[in-house]
Amino acid sequence: MTIIVTDGLTKTYGGGVTALADLTVAVDAGVIGLVGANGAGKSTFIKIMLGLVPPSGGTVRVFDLDPVTQTDQVRARVGYMPENDCLPPDVSAAEFVTHLGRMSGLPKTAARERASEALRHVGLYEERYRQIGGYSTGMKQRVKLAQALVHDPDLLLLDEPTNGLDPAGRDAMLALVQRIGTEFGISVVVCSHLLGEVERICDSLIAIEGGRLLRADRISSMTAASDVLAVEVADGTDELADALAGMGMEVSRDGRMLLVPMDSETAYDRILRAVTDLDLNLHRLDQRRHRVAELFTTKETADV
């Protein structure tokens, strides 16, 4: 099912700043990574989907609804977790999430029940009656996620959910996001400037840079075509490289390793034969999945 469709989506702020330029994507349900450097237009895209800012050009449809004219219907089905700190320090998490549940139109008792449930699912059950001011950053991020989840949305928009978390906290948050996407049956858009982080949990990926679409596709199709074999031998790396090149393979060097595209099933055999012909000690021969990051090497330098 396609949940988000944009066609030529453009947003220009006053003063001529272009946040989004001619963005055309169609996204299927699942966990969706939205990656780009700071200022690439990720937050603007989210705000347009929420109907908070109107697009300057093009169209966007969420669940086949127009966020500009059918704002209420869209927002009722979408949960939003902002990037910045947005929690008052002097109320308890249970109370705060209940209040925001009511602001989403839940009746009083339903809001209270759903708030406890949401807090339990994000792993804050025991602590929910404590004041938020005493929470750690990781717990605050969980409260922010719980308030986005309280009204049972069909789509979650998470703006940098791992911001400010330590490595263990990041892993826990990403695992939680993945669980929401798979077990809860809620589609999730995860914004991040760290590609390596979201590629692990996403079904599909939208990469934008400077407001323009770099690539939007399913993760599986991004990595499938790019499998390579990594070969490492004790000595004679150069000879092996020449031999493989002589067999018509495109060999590239990566440190002490040789990378050979796995173009056919026979690639293993041909490499092994070349190694034995040269009488070299083979240390390693394995299939390596390209990390998605390698598809965006130009972007990585732009990040700095």
Next chain:
Amino acid sequence: MSEAGVIHDIGYQRYDGPRLGRFAMQQALYVHGLRAAYGLGRSAKAKIFPWLVFGIMLLVAVIVAAVRSTIGEVIFTYTQFADQMSFLIIFFVAIVAPQLVSRDLRSGTLPLYFSRPLRAADYVAAKFAALASAIWLLLGVPQFIMFLGAAFTTKTGFKGVWNEVLDLVPGWGYSLLWAVMFAGIGLLIASFTGKQAFAAGGIVAVFLMTAPIVGVLASLPSTTANSLAGLASPMTLIAGINQWISGDEGTGLDLGRFGPVYAIEAVCLIASCLLLLLARYRKVASL
């Protein structure tokens, strides 16, 4: 093995109950704001000030009622009660208005509100109604105490009670005018800063600094300036309207023929406060 002790993780449950509309959200926000104004559902610290003010006003009302029922002397009428308590109302607004709006600005909670179906207009309407109700209760409840004191000790039977009702209702109306005016100005000032102390200071300053201006204008030789002096301060403005409508001369103001000007200014002031608030939150909402 017993099955009773096993905790079943029933997993994530979808919600298919009713989802209420924007009016219900507005109502929920209103009730939340009214409760917050009196510190209900908040820490004990947040309860101290509102209840202290409320307690003082109640005490004054009880004394007034007691004096009236024992020696029959009327210390304040219902409208004079509101005028006399104006400083307490200012301090109440200065504490409560920032509680209602500056807190949300400070902690950045507004994006969470405005990513929901709630609109800027709903937010402003709910907060305004909550603060106006809080101020009205602050005046209206003590006025009702005064009424009870008078009604139960009246010597003219049902007619006396009815006369008292006829005094109380305009008194409540007058309190409503106070409430609406102070809520509008207080919220507008508080909505410009996330720092509660600054907001409180700003509100007190606006209400208190305008009083000397009235004094200066009232001492000018021109009678027109004297008559219009009350326009400079929200407190004298409201007192002027009361004087124009009821013909009560007890406020020390000399309105001349400018009574309607007071009413027009009050309406314009309240309306512009609300419009400015709306414009402010429209801007915040589309962050």
